[in-house]
Amino acid sequence: MIQQLIEWLADPAHWRGPDGIPTRLLEHLYYCLVAAGFATLVALPAGLFVGHTGRGGTLLVGAGNALRALPTLGLVTFLYLVVGGTQTATLIGLVVLAVPPILAGAYSGVQQVDRRVVDAAVGVGMTRWQRLWQVEVPNAMPLILGGIRNAVLQVVATAAVAAYVGLGGLGRYVLDGIRAVDYPKVLAGALLVALLAILLDVVLSGVQWLVVPAGLRTAGVGDEGRRRPRRSARREVRGETTDTGGGRVDGRAGHGLRKR
Amino acid sequence: MARAWGARLIEFQSVTKAFDDGTVAVNDLDLAVEAGTITVFVGPSGCGKTTSLRMVNRMVEPTSGRVLVDGRDVRSADPALLRRGIGYVIQHAGLFPHRTVLDNVATVPLLGGWTRRRARARAAELLEVVGLPQEVGRRYPAQLSGGQQQRVGVARALAADPPVLLMDEPFSAVDPVVREGLQDELLRLQSELDKTVLFVTHDIDEAVRVGERVAVFATGGVLAQYAEPPELLARPANDFVADFVGRDRGYWGLSFVAGGALRPDEVETVTVGASGVVSGDEWLLALDEDGRPRGWLRPRAVVSGPLSEQELEPGGSLHTLGLPLRGALDAALSSPSGRGVVVDRGGRAVGVVTAHQVLELLAAERAATQARPEGGR
Structure with a gap:
């Protein structure tokens, strides 16, 4: 099976044309960026507003949870059928999917800023x-950023499934492979989706490292071991590891966000 | 008091604050803060002292009445601009964790439109003023001790050189030794910079220590007494204040009684290291070669060989000549010989006093001046 997978991937024919790996990969990437991008445009200001003013928090959390509870594929299929079989319908479904984690991240991020600091x-x-x-x-x-990373991962995975209702992208390999009983193709599609997810997450964690102010990264270092409540809050949104360990502080200063 | 009362810089005029649930935090407060003084609001939690403070920079709006700063109703000013002109220090300092110490201190000048370079230069200056080394400026707040953070908080409040400083329990979160250092530092800063400081605390010791005038708030937001510390300790206005000030207030009040009239007695002394020392019926005060007290030698002691510190009883606290009488009484009470050692500013022994002498002096002073005692710190 592995042998066949490698052969499938190594076949130059699979790297050319509208059904070639580069095309499908770019399509997939395009859906993810469009969906995550629009979701950020909608959810980030809303989350920041609610977190900042403290108004509508309950409503927001409720709405976020309701959105989360929607079965993703069902929603995408529903929109596809209702809006009328266009790619846009499917993309809207992905946007809806990406909104809750970004909303939650922005809202709880602003909420958890130390009251004394805000005061x-x-x-x-x-x-x-x-x-x-x-x-x-x-x-x-x-x-x-934790919220955005979370959203991107979900969109990458769901976009593959959404090939079922007319999207291109890497999901095509999986679906078409199943239809044609071409299991190496199915496996290659699955593998590529996973790789893309990992790659995007690595890139975003790099962005996070650059954008999170150095003072927060170094928080907890050299402070008589005082624990930071912030870190557990961060994990609630997504279970990523934070970059707080080791390293000289002075060497890292300058990667802050102070200049916009 | 050493300072003549200046103009009224902050005025509360019939200020009442009631919250939506009906609780009255501040009840008809009338109070004026003189320019160039440290005024302390003290009281138990929920007495409205913090609420009153926060009405000065419009963090809280009064339900009725007016708050004036420099003769102008604070409500006539834009809140953000008003606050930039008033220093603000809170418990735990409230430093911005994502900014370096230097940028924290530079915050208000930057908000005021200074260039970054100029604001940072000013911030570096202020680190020095509050006694922090320059390299601290490059660190982040989380890397500082509590006491250092509090100093940075004060530096940040002073950065735009505001005439008024509001301090809300600024030193409550640090340990007692550090707190005392910070209090001294505040007194020093105030004498150098001549700010008008409004200081909130729940700790009456701190209030009496740093305050030139102290306003005691009672539960329900009522001002119970507004007076200078000696007055507060000597003549509490009512049972609430007496209770709040505490049981030791009589002894404590001696902190404000000048000891200039104290005439120490002579005492027999020996020098540490002298040979063949024999004491008679009296305790002997042992000094080092520079005349600084090292301890007491018991009566009827015979020392063979040179007198070492092991043969001495440790001495009590020392009273520095000219400081308030509290130190003299404490020196007498804590000394094994019953006589407190009085030293000059250089730490050299000049004589001894008994508790009896201190009490006699007090009685004489009380008889001479039935008016308020001369204050001094």
Whole structure:
């Protein structure tokens, strides 16, 4: 089986044309970026607004959970049928799927910023806008990006399944392979989806490292071992490992988010 | 008090704050804070002291009444601009964890439109003012001790050189030794920079230590007494204040009684290291070669060979000549010989006093001045 998989992947014919691996990979990537991008455009401002003002938190959490509870494939199929068999319908389904984690990350990220820090931001004379951009967003960055990473992973996986209702992308290999009883093709499709997911996550974790202010990354180091409540909150949104260990602090300074 | 009262810089005029659930946090507060002083709001939790403080920079809006800063109703100013002109220090400092210490301190100048370079230069200056080494500026708040964080908090509040400083339980989260250091530092800063400081604490010791005037708040947001510390300790306005000030207030009040009239007695001394020392019926005060007290030699002691510190009883606390009488009484009470050692500013023994002498002096002073005692710190 592995042998056949390797042969399938090594076949130059599978690397050319509209059904070739590069084309399918780019298609898949395109769906993910479009879906995650639109979801971010919608969910990030909403999450930041609710987190900042503290208004509508219950509503937001409820709506987020309701969205999460929707069976993804069912939703995508439903939209496909209702909106009328276009690719756009399927993409809307993926956007809906990506919204809850981003919303939750942005909302809880801003919410969990230390009350005293927010109080100080008000007290030194920041306007609401300055408080949001200079204090709340930088401190919420780990959770915001955690939410986005989570959303991207879900979209990568679901976009493969959504090939069932007319999308291209890597899911085609799986579906077409099953139809044609071509198991190496099925396996190759599955493998490529997994690889793409891992690759995107690695890239995003790199982005996270660059964008999370150095002061937060070094938090907990050299502070008499005081524990940071922030880290457990971060894991709630997604179980990623945070980069707080080791390393000289001074060497890392300068990767902060202070300049926008 | 050493300072003449200045203009009224902060004024509360019939200020009441009631929250939506009906609780009255501050009840008809009338109070004026003089320019250039440290005024402390003290009271049990829920007495409205923090709420009152936060009304000065509009973090809380009064339900009725007015708060004036420098003669102007704070409600006539834009909240953000008002706050940039008033330093604000809170418990745990509330530093921005994502910014370096230097950028934390530079916050208000940057909000005020200074260039980054100029704001940072100013911030570096302030680190020095609050007694922090320059390299701390490159660190992040999480890498500092609690005391250092609090100093940074003060530096941040001072950065735009505001005339008024609001401090909300600024030192409550640090351990007692560090707290005392920070309090001294605040007194030093205040004497150098001449700010008007409004300071909230629940700790009456701290209030009396740093405050030139102390406002005691009672539960329900009522101002129970507003007075200078000696007055507060000597004549509490009611049972609540007396209770709050505590049982030791009589002894404590001696902190504000000048000891200038104290005339120490002579005492027989020996020098550590001297040979063949024999004491008579009296305790002998042992000094080192520079005249600093090292301890006491018991009566009827015979020392063979040179006198070493092992043969001495450890001495009590020392009273520095000219400081308030509390130190003199404590020196007498804590000394094994019953006589407290009085030293000069250089730490050299100049004589001894008994508790009896201190009490006589007090009685004489009380008889002479029935008016308020001369304060001094």
